[in-house]
Amino acid sequence: MSEDVNQDLLAEQWAAALEEQDDDSIGDGTSQNMSQNEALAEEWAAALASEEQEIVQKEKEQSVLSSKAHEAEFKDLTEDAKAIRPESGKHELDFILDIPLDVSAELGRTRLLINELLQLGQGSVVELNKLAGEPLEIFVNGKLVARGEAVVINEKFGVRLTDIISPIERVKQLA
Structure with a gap:
Protein backbone atom coordinates (compact mmCIF):
# COMPACT_ATOMS: atom_id res chain seq x y z
CA MET A 1 0.00 0.00 0.00
CA SER A 2 2.89 2.40 0.74
CA GLU A 3 4.21 1.75 -2.77
CA ASP A 4 0.90 2.93 -4.25
CA VAL A 5 0.99 6.04 -2.07
CA ASN A 6 4.57 6.80 -3.15
CA GLN A 7 3.68 6.35 -6.81
CA ASP A 8 0.57 8.53 -6.45
CA LEU A 9 2.63 11.23 -4.74
CA LEU A 10 5.27 11.14 -7.48
CA ALA A 11 2.56 11.26 -10.15
CA GLU A 12 1.02 14.33 -8.50
CA GLN A 13 4.43 16.02 -8.31
CA TRP A 14 5.03 15.19 -11.97
CA ALA A 15 1.65 16.65 -12.98
CA ALA A 16 2.26 19.81 -10.92
CA ALA A 17 5.73 20.24 -12.43
CA LEU A 18 4.35 19.83 -15.94
CA GLU A 19 1.71 22.47 -15.28
CA GLU A 20 4.38 24.87 -13.98
CA GLN A 21 6.51 24.19 -17.03
CA ASP A 22 3.57 24.82 -19.33
CA ASP A 23 2.99 28.16 -17.57
CA ASP A 24 6.72 29.04 -17.77
CA SER A 25 7.18 27.78 -21.31
CA ILE A 26 4.78 30.29 -22.79
CA GLY A 27 7.51 32.92 -22.68
CA ASP A 28 10.76 30.92 -22.36
CA GLY A 29 10.92 28.43 -25.21
CA THR A 30 10.88 24.69 -25.60
CA SER A 31 14.54 23.89 -24.92
CA GLN A 32 14.24 24.75 -21.24
CA ASN A 33 11.04 22.65 -20.99
CA MET A 34 12.80 19.65 -22.49
CA SER A 35 15.60 19.79 -19.92
CA GLN A 36 13.10 20.08 -17.06
CA ASN A 37 11.03 17.23 -18.48
CA GLU A 38 14.13 15.09 -18.75
CA ALA A 39 15.09 15.92 -15.15
CA LEU A 40 11.62 14.97 -13.93
CA ALA A 41 11.68 11.79 -15.99
CA GLU A 42 15.04 10.83 -14.46
CA GLU A 43 13.69 11.56 -10.96
CA TRP A 44 10.63 9.43 -11.69
CA ALA A 45 12.76 6.58 -13.01
CA ALA A 46 15.06 6.74 -9.97
CA ALA A 47 12.07 6.57 -7.61
CA LEU A 48 10.63 3.56 -9.43
CA ALA A 49 14.03 1.84 -9.44
CA SER A 50 14.46 2.35 -5.69
CA GLU A 51 10.97 0.91 -5.08
CA GLU A 52 11.84 -2.12 -7.21
CA GLN A 53 15.02 -2.62 -5.21
CA GLU A 54 13.04 -2.47 -1.95
CA ILE A 55 10.57 -5.06 -3.26
CA VAL A 56 13.37 -7.40 -4.35
CA GLN A 57 15.10 -6.96 -0.97
CA LYS A 58 11.87 -7.80 0.92
CA GLU A 59 11.34 -10.91 -1.24
CA LYS A 60 14.90 -12.07 -0.50
CA GLU A 61 14.39 -11.54 3.25
CA GLN A 62 11.11 -13.44 3.11
CA SER A 63 12.69 -16.37 1.29
CA VAL A 64 15.54 -16.50 3.84
CA LEU A 65 13.03 -16.49 6.72
CA SER A 66 10.85 -19.15 5.11
CA SER A 67 13.87 -21.41 4.56
CA LYS A 68 14.73 -21.14 8.27
CA ALA A 69 11.19 -22.04 9.37
CA HIS A 70 10.41 -25.70 10.00
CA GLU A 71 7.52 -27.82 11.16
CA ALA A 72 6.87 -27.71 14.92
CA GLU A 73 7.24 -31.00 16.75
CA PHE A 74 5.23 -31.77 19.88
CA LYS A 75 5.61 -34.55 22.40
CA ASP A 76 2.71 -37.03 22.47
CA LEU A 77 1.01 -36.52 25.85
CA THR A 78 -1.79 -39.04 25.31
CA GLU A 79 -0.26 -41.68 27.58
CA ASP A 80 0.45 -39.14 30.32
CA ALA A 81 -3.16 -37.95 30.21
CA LYS A 82 -4.53 -41.51 30.39
CA ALA A 83 -2.30 -42.47 33.33
CA ILE A 84 -4.31 -42.99 36.52
CA ARG A 85 -3.27 -40.77 39.36
CA PRO A 86 -4.97 -42.01 42.53
CA GLU A 87 -4.13 -38.91 44.56
CA SER A 88 -5.09 -36.33 41.93
CA GLY A 89 -8.90 -36.69 42.25
CA LYS A 90 -8.86 -36.23 46.02
CA HIS A 91 -6.46 -33.29 46.03
CA GLU A 92 -8.30 -31.48 43.26
CA LEU A 93 -11.53 -31.36 45.33
CA ASP A 94 -9.99 -30.68 48.75
CA PHE A 95 -10.01 -26.92 48.26
CA ILE A 96 -13.84 -26.77 47.93
CA LEU A 97 -14.63 -28.86 51.00
CA ASP A 98 -14.42 -25.88 53.39
CA ILE A 99 -16.77 -23.56 51.45
CA PRO A 100 -19.84 -22.75 53.58
Whole structure:
Protein backbone atom coordinates (compact mmCIF):
# COMPACT_ATOMS: atom_id res chain seq x y z
CA MET A 1 0.00 0.00 0.00
CA SER A 2 2.89 2.40 0.74
CA GLU A 3 4.21 1.75 -2.77
CA ASP A 4 0.90 2.93 -4.25
CA VAL A 5 0.99 6.04 -2.07
CA ASN A 6 4.57 6.80 -3.15
CA GLN A 7 3.68 6.35 -6.81
CA ASP A 8 0.57 8.53 -6.45
CA LEU A 9 2.63 11.23 -4.74
CA LEU A 10 5.27 11.14 -7.48
CA ALA A 11 2.56 11.26 -10.15
CA GLU A 12 1.02 14.33 -8.50
CA GLN A 13 4.43 16.02 -8.31
CA TRP A 14 5.03 15.19 -11.97
CA ALA A 15 1.65 16.65 -12.98
CA ALA A 16 2.26 19.81 -10.92
CA ALA A 17 5.73 20.24 -12.43
CA LEU A 18 4.35 19.83 -15.94
CA GLU A 19 1.71 22.47 -15.28
CA GLU A 20 4.38 24.87 -13.98
CA GLN A 21 6.51 24.19 -17.03
CA ASP A 22 3.57 24.82 -19.33
CA ASP A 23 2.99 28.16 -17.57
CA ASP A 24 6.72 29.04 -17.77
CA SER A 25 7.18 27.78 -21.31
CA ILE A 26 4.78 30.29 -22.79
CA GLY A 27 7.51 32.92 -22.68
CA ASP A 28 10.76 30.92 -22.36
CA GLY A 29 10.92 28.43 -25.21
CA THR A 30 10.88 24.69 -25.60
CA SER A 31 14.54 23.89 -24.92
CA GLN A 32 14.24 24.75 -21.24
CA ASN A 33 11.04 22.65 -20.99
CA MET A 34 12.80 19.65 -22.49
CA SER A 35 15.60 19.79 -19.92
CA GLN A 36 13.10 20.08 -17.06
CA ASN A 37 11.03 17.23 -18.48
CA GLU A 38 14.13 15.09 -18.75
CA ALA A 39 15.09 15.92 -15.15
CA LEU A 40 11.62 14.97 -13.93
CA ALA A 41 11.68 11.79 -15.99
CA GLU A 42 15.04 10.83 -14.46
CA GLU A 43 13.69 11.56 -10.96
CA TRP A 44 10.63 9.43 -11.69
CA ALA A 45 12.76 6.58 -13.01
CA ALA A 46 15.06 6.74 -9.97
CA ALA A 47 12.07 6.57 -7.61
CA LEU A 48 10.63 3.56 -9.43
CA ALA A 49 14.03 1.84 -9.44
CA SER A 50 14.46 2.35 -5.69
CA GLU A 51 10.97 0.91 -5.08
CA GLU A 52 11.84 -2.12 -7.21
CA GLN A 53 15.02 -2.62 -5.21
CA GLU A 54 13.04 -2.47 -1.95
CA ILE A 55 10.57 -5.06 -3.26
CA VAL A 56 13.37 -7.40 -4.35
CA GLN A 57 15.10 -6.96 -0.97
CA LYS A 58 11.87 -7.80 0.92
CA GLU A 59 11.34 -10.91 -1.24
CA LYS A 60 14.90 -12.07 -0.50
CA GLU A 61 14.39 -11.54 3.25
CA GLN A 62 11.11 -13.44 3.11
CA SER A 63 12.69 -16.37 1.29
CA VAL A 64 15.54 -16.50 3.84
CA LEU A 65 13.03 -16.49 6.72
CA SER A 66 10.85 -19.15 5.11
CA SER A 67 13.87 -21.41 4.56
CA LYS A 68 14.73 -21.14 8.27
CA ALA A 69 11.19 -22.04 9.37
CA HIS A 70 10.41 -25.70 10.00
CA GLU A 71 7.52 -27.82 11.16
CA ALA A 72 6.87 -27.71 14.92
CA GLU A 73 7.24 -31.00 16.75
CA PHE A 74 5.23 -31.77 19.88
CA LYS A 75 5.61 -34.55 22.40
CA ASP A 76 2.71 -37.03 22.47
CA LEU A 77 1.01 -36.52 25.85
CA THR A 78 -1.79 -39.04 25.31
CA GLU A 79 -0.26 -41.68 27.58
CA ASP A 80 0.45 -39.14 30.32
CA ALA A 81 -3.16 -37.95 30.21
CA LYS A 82 -4.53 -41.51 30.39
CA ALA A 83 -2.30 -42.47 33.33
CA ILE A 84 -4.31 -42.99 36.52
CA ARG A 85 -3.27 -40.77 39.36
CA PRO A 86 -4.97 -42.01 42.53
CA GLU A 87 -4.13 -38.91 44.56
CA SER A 88 -5.09 -36.33 41.93
CA GLY A 89 -8.90 -36.69 42.25
CA LYS A 90 -8.86 -36.23 46.02
CA HIS A 91 -6.46 -33.29 46.03
CA GLU A 92 -8.30 -31.48 43.26
CA LEU A 93 -11.53 -31.36 45.33
CA ASP A 94 -9.99 -30.68 48.75
CA PHE A 95 -10.01 -26.92 48.26
CA ILE A 96 -13.84 -26.77 47.93
CA LEU A 97 -14.63 -28.86 51.00
CA ASP A 98 -14.42 -25.88 53.39
CA ILE A 99 -16.77 -23.56 51.45
CA PRO A 100 -19.84 -22.75 53.58
CA LEU A 101 -23.30 -23.21 52.05
CA ASP A 102 -26.74 -22.08 53.29
CA VAL A 103 -29.12 -25.04 53.46
CA SER A 104 -32.80 -24.41 54.17
CA ALA A 105 -35.94 -26.55 54.21
CA GLU A 106 -39.22 -24.93 53.22
CA LEU A 107 -42.61 -26.19 54.43
CA GLY A 108 -44.50 -23.75 52.24
CA ARG A 109 -45.07 -20.06 51.55
CA THR A 110 -47.72 -17.44 51.97
CA ARG A 111 -48.23 -13.75 51.25
CA LEU A 112 -49.41 -11.39 54.01
CA LEU A 113 -50.24 -7.72 54.18
CA ILE A 114 -48.34 -5.69 56.76
CA ASN A 115 -51.61 -5.21 58.65
CA GLU A 116 -52.15 -9.01 58.83
CA LEU A 117 -48.54 -9.53 59.95
CA LEU A 118 -48.94 -7.00 62.78
CA GLN A 119 -52.10 -8.76 64.00
CA LEU A 120 -50.31 -12.11 64.43
CA GLY A 121 -49.75 -13.23 67.98
CA GLN A 122 -48.88 -16.29 69.96
CA GLY A 123 -51.09 -19.18 68.86
CA SER A 124 -51.98 -17.59 65.50
CA VAL A 125 -52.12 -19.95 62.52
CA VAL A 126 -50.54 -18.97 59.20
CA GLU A 127 -51.91 -20.87 56.22
CA LEU A 128 -49.24 -22.05 53.75
CA ASN A 129 -49.61 -22.78 50.03
CA LYS A 130 -48.86 -26.51 50.44
CA LEU A 131 -51.14 -29.31 51.53
CA ALA A 132 -50.42 -31.63 54.43
CA GLY A 133 -48.25 -34.56 53.37
CA GLU A 134 -46.60 -32.70 50.46
CA PRO A 135 -42.81 -32.96 50.46
CA LEU A 136 -40.61 -30.24 51.90
CA GLU A 137 -38.25 -28.45 49.53
CA ILE A 138 -34.55 -28.30 50.35
CA PHE A 139 -32.63 -25.30 49.03
CA VAL A 140 -28.87 -24.85 48.91
CA ASN A 141 -27.87 -21.21 48.50
CA GLY A 142 -31.40 -20.45 47.30
CA LYS A 143 -31.45 -23.19 44.62
CA LEU A 144 -33.81 -26.17 44.88
CA VAL A 145 -31.74 -29.35 45.09
CA ALA A 146 -34.00 -31.93 46.78
CA ARG A 147 -37.39 -32.78 48.29
CA GLY A 148 -38.04 -34.69 51.48
CA GLU A 149 -40.27 -35.28 54.48
CA ALA A 150 -40.06 -33.92 58.00
CA VAL A 151 -38.87 -36.32 60.70
CA VAL A 152 -38.17 -36.02 64.43
CA ILE A 153 -34.91 -37.51 65.71
CA ASN A 154 -33.90 -37.16 69.38
CA GLU A 155 -36.52 -34.43 69.82
CA LYS A 156 -35.07 -32.39 66.92
CA PHE A 157 -36.61 -31.82 63.51
CA GLY A 158 -34.85 -33.18 60.46
CA VAL A 159 -35.54 -33.85 56.79
CA ARG A 160 -35.36 -37.27 55.16
CA LEU A 161 -34.48 -36.79 51.50
CA THR A 162 -36.89 -38.57 49.18
CA ASP A 163 -36.00 -37.00 45.82
CA ILE A 164 -32.82 -35.38 44.52
CA ILE A 165 -33.39 -32.86 41.73
CA SER A 166 -31.63 -33.89 38.51
CA PRO A 167 -29.41 -31.38 36.70
CA ILE A 168 -31.92 -31.27 33.84
CA GLU A 169 -34.76 -30.32 36.22
CA ARG A 170 -32.55 -27.62 37.81
CA VAL A 171 -31.92 -26.09 34.39
CA LYS A 172 -35.67 -26.15 33.64
CA GLN A 173 -36.35 -24.28 36.91
CA LEU A 174 -33.99 -21.49 35.86
CA ALA A 175 -36.10 -20.73 32.78
